[in-house]
Amino acid sequence: MYGIFxxxxxxYGIFxxxxxxxxxxxxxxxxxxxxxxxKEQKEFFxxxxxxxxxxxxxxxxxxSAMEKAKRILEEQKTLWTSKKDREKFFNALLNPPKANxxxxxxxxxxxxx
Numbered sequence: 001m002y003g004i005f006x007x008x009x010x011x012y013g014i015f016x017x018x019x020x021x022x023x024x025x026x027x028x029x030x031x032x033x034x035x036x037x038x039k040e041q042k043e044f045f046x047x048x049x050x051x052x053x054x055x056x057x058x059x060x061x062x063x064s065a066m067e068k069a070k071r072i073l074e075e076q077k078t079l080w081t082s083k084k085d086r087e088k089f090f091n092a093l094l095n096p097p098k099a100n101x102x103x104x105x106x107x108x109x110x111x112x113x
Contacts, residue, residue, distance in 0.1 A: 035061070 037045075045057055054060040099107070 042057075045060060048054075049057050049060045052060060054063065
């Protein structure tokens with residue numbers, strides 16, 4: 001009845017895997033993300049979608065997640081930069097380089113003034 005794919009008919013129709021393969025090759029740059037939420041959460045988010053002018057709940061969730069992810073990554077980047085700067089600063093305080101001739105003459109001039 002179905003040729004070389006006798007067991008291909010499922011609840012989803014004839015040859016679902018072949019159809020899925022074709023759509024995946026066309027949309028290989030799109031990834032899927034599913035989330036479960038309560039009815040109250042969905043209604044809450046849907047209200048924000050309407051008031052925020054988003055096209056869909058998916059657009060709202062993606063936009064909100066991107067904003068939050070960018071903020072987290074920026075905070076971490078700033079933290080790491082600050083940590084490196086702090087390490088350099090305290091290392092210079094604890095292990096100062098030897099004074100060169102210009103620094104010595106500046107200190108001498110300061111003391112005489």
